[in-house]
Amino acid sequence: AHADLRWRFEDGKIKTFYASPAVVGNRLYVTSAQYEIFSDRGAIYGIDADSGDLVWKFNADRYRATFSSPAIWGKYLVVGEGLHQTEDSRVFCLDLEKSEQARRGVVLWQFRTQSHVESSPCVADGKVCIGAGDDGLYCFALEGGAGGKPNVLWHLSGEDYPDCEASPIVYEGRVYFSLGNAGQAVCCVSAQTGKELWRVKTPYPVFGSPAIADGKLFVGMGTGNYIQSAEQVKTAVETTLRRDGKSESEIAAALKGLDPVGEVWCIDLGTHEVLWKYGVGRTILGAAAVAEGRVYFGSRDNWLYCISTDGKLIDKWNAREPIVTSPAVGKRHVYVVTQKGRLCALDRATFRPVWETDLGTEVMSSPTVARGHVYVGTSGSGLVCVGDPGAARAPVWFGHLGGPGRSGCDDDTPLPERTRFAWRYPTPAEDSSGHEEPVVSAPAAHLKDTLYVGLSAKERPGLVKLQLAERRSGPPTESWFCPSANPVYISAAAWRDAVYFVDGKRGDGGRKLRCVDAAAGKVLWSRDVAKDASGSFIWTGGGVLIADRADGLSHLVSSERGIGGWSQNVGRIVGMPLVVEDIVVATVENPSALVALDRPTGRTLWRKTLDAAPRTGPVFAGDMIWVGAEGGVSAHDLVDGERLLAAKTGPVTGVLVCDAEKLACVNDAGQIVLLRGKSGEEIVRVPDVQPGMSPMLLPDAVLYLSKGGIERYDWNTRKSTTWFKLSSWKGKVTAPMTLSRGHVFLATDKLGLICVGPRSR
Structure with missing residues (x-):
């Protein structure tokens, strides 16, 4: 991002925003504060993140000036109320979907505490945890109770947990939080019951929220506070x-x-032992940000620090002003705002300033980075959006369902509650010839408003480019068709300039990998694929990694001099290969093994025998390589392939999918088995799933195919509901789903590719 002001939001005379914005999609959520002698009022806002325009707000029920920042989970927004001097602050839960429709905030439930709620809530597993100052810590059911009443699951009293002002975090079934002036401790309790599991006393107040990474907890503390x-x-x-x-x-x-004193502590989650302490000149009030083995935090001593996760100084930068908020860490930059209102971006590699801008007033809001912008509240100049995106990366579809581990979703647009059958391809007029085999047998690849669909009917085999209609309400337009000698059973890979596809399956002759011009549909180059090869492939960002031979892999790189790269005989490839930085990982059978190669050269780095025959290609989750096999899934070290974990899921069918926290597979018994990516701990089993059809992992739900239709498993309620019914006339599903902008694309044997979209109310 660059440092130009994009927009500024003020609500009449209300220009104070202590809260840190929450951005989901193109919506920004934040609270405001106007506290004067005769005025104590605030509001909760839903704002267009791109334009800064107000979409809706809630300021009813005498909602007061607020420090707490909102937390979003699906359709729910939860936030506290009040400032430090407020003695009976409330906790509010709003329905975002109804708020959007009504253009005003719609409350699901609210609860009045006996103290101040400066804490921001943490939402996990259908629960809300939030600190209430001298009234301790509360845990609510996210959905609330009957009649719009709050449902308090458990409450830790302020007598035992005083000055609970920091925001709690939930990790693997446990709640971690800190205590300030009267408590001076870091605490861990059961998320299910609130029972204390351990408490580590500290010599100073702890106002910052903990951060967790790699089995360790990092938290800052010291003397002094946000004001003094x-x-x-x-x-x-x-x-x-x-x-x-x-x-x-x-x-x-x-x-x-x-x-004056400040320290960052590192606590082992397993033993509760303080592994190390890193001292600085003054208190640390914001949460530390942990990324790729580094811990970033600011201090009232004017410095922004970067230390290793073992407590060694890597770098620091003098901001020349106190820092009382949390930094935000992006892929290439660290963003921090000083107490006096200077917003700065530093290069992560050099820790040198890239740009800075003066916001013109003091700041207690931590910056939020999203959509190529930095959003931050100020204490007197409104909520601001700063920066323009740098050179945007071209959208890429790396292969089947988006690439290894991906589940077919290309954005964060929420699922609509009501759905309808939108269109089919080919249309009935185009599909009058009748076909003996399914028209579409592989998931569609999509980039923005374009679909690339492999056609598997013998009457017209090849790849077709479909341009989606505006809002995707009507049938798409066919832009071009690239024919092939064999039907297409493998999903395409695509980026801005080129599309790649393989025709045929094992046993077919005359197979090729084709590179096609994305605009014109013209074949730019092709490569033979052996008759006995799987033909599975991915686009790596610099070339194509493909199982184009019966017993090995090739990495093909196109240049002005032709097609270069390497080929290696590593064994009979199972599933898609995986790329993690410059390491290629593949599963092979006969004999069963996991193999790692150097991507630039193709040199074998290591090879490990697998205990069972693999059924999937590898995916990367929880900093480990996961493989599905006949007995379940296993996790392996990227460094040497050693097995670290195993989970008995049953024989795996289809592909493994994962997100930042979870790993999912479907077994032969028709169950989705959801695991935690870092521990392999089983979360839940969802029954009645079509074997071979991988689920789609969404932030608040799992979307999957049953015999009767598309089902939605809700993380909050832990229940499945039918999202779209597939009646018999639509046929049998022939490929997993993909999702883009609230529309689901899937294929059936009777209709070809179909689109399921939102139903207007």
């Missing part, structure tokens, strides 16, 4: 004690430990 420096806190304490008539010895004892 350590010296100001010490002076205020001394003044109060003298006013109360305390002796000099009592005052000296109370002031001991209030000098």
Whole structure:
């Protein structure tokens, strides 16, 4: 991003935004604060993230000036209310879908606490955890109770957990949170019951939220707070004690430990042992950001720090002003805002400033980076959007369902609640000849408003480019057709300039990998694929990695001098190969093994025998390589292929899919088995699934195919509902689904490619 101001949002006289914005899709959610002698009011907003235009707001029920930042989960928005001096702050849950329709905030439930709620909520597994200052920590059911009433699942009292102001986090069934002035501790409790599992006492107040990575917890602490420096806190304490008539010895004892200090602690989640402490000049108030083995945090001592996860200094940068908020870490930059309102972007590699901009007022909001912009609230100049995207990467569809581990979804657009049959391809007029085999047997590849569909009917084999209609409400337009000698059973890979597809299946002769001009449909080059090869392939971003021979792989790179690259005999390839940075990983059979190659040269790095015959290609989840086999799934070390974990899921069918936290497979018994990507712990089994049809992992749900239609398994309710019914006239599904902008594309043997879209109310 570059540092130009894109837009500024103010709500009349309300120009204070302490909260950090939450951005989902093209919606930004935030709270405001106007606190004066005769005014204590605020609002919750839904804002167009691109234009800064107000979409809806909630300021009913005397909603007060607020510090808490919203948390979003599917259709739910949860947020606290009030400032530090508020003695009966509430927690609100809003329905985003109804708020969008009504163009005003629609409340599902609210709950009044006995203290202030500066904490931001954490939503996980259908629960909401939020700190309530001196009223302790609450856990609510996300959906609430009957009649719009809140459902308190458990409550930790403020007597035992005082000054619970920081935002909690939930990880693998446990809630981690910190305590400030009166509590001075880091705590871990059961997310199910609230039972305390452990508590680590600290010598200083802990106002920042913990961060977790690689089995470790990182948290900052120190003397001083968002408003007062350590010296100001010490002076205020001394003044109060003298006013109360305390002796000099009592005052000296109370002031001991209030000098300026700050530390980051690293706590082992398994043993609760403090592994190391990193000291800085003043307190750390924001949460640390952990990325790729590095911990980023700012301090009131004016410095932004980057340390390793084992507590060694890597770099630091002098902001020349106190930092009281959390940094945001992107792929190439670190974004931080100073207390006085200077927003800066630093290069992650060099830790040198790339740009900075003066927001013109103090800031207590942490920056949010999304959609190529930086969003941040200010204490007097409104909510601002800064920056333009850098050179945007061209959209890429790497292969089957989007590439290894992907589940066919290319954006974060929410699923519509009501659906309809939108269109089919080919249309009835185009499909009058009748065909003996399915027209479409592989998932569609899509880039923005374009679909690339392999045709498997013998009457017209090849690849077709379909241009989607506006809003995808009507049938697409065929842009070009590229014929092939054999039917197409494998999904295409595509990017801006070129599309790649393979025709035929094992046993077919005359097979080829074709590189086609994306605009004109003209074949740019082709490569023979052996009769006994699987033909599975992916686009790597710099070439094509393909099982084009019976017992090996080739990496094909196109240049002005022709097609170069390498070929290696590694064994009979199963599924798609995987690329992790410069390492190629593949599963092979007869004998069963996991093989790693150097991508630039094709040199074998290691080879590990598998305990069971593989049924899938590898995927990368939880920093491990996962493979599906006849007995279940296993996880392996990327460095040497050693087996680290195994889970008995039953024989795996189809492909493995994963996201940042979860791994999913379908077994022969027709069950989706969902596992945690880092531990292999089983989360749930969902029955009545079509074997071979991989599920689609969404932020709040799993979409999958049953015998009767498309089902939606909700993470919050842990229940499945029919999202779209597939009646018998539509035929039998012949390929897994893909999803783009709220529309699902799938193939059946009777209709070809069909589109399921939103039903207007």
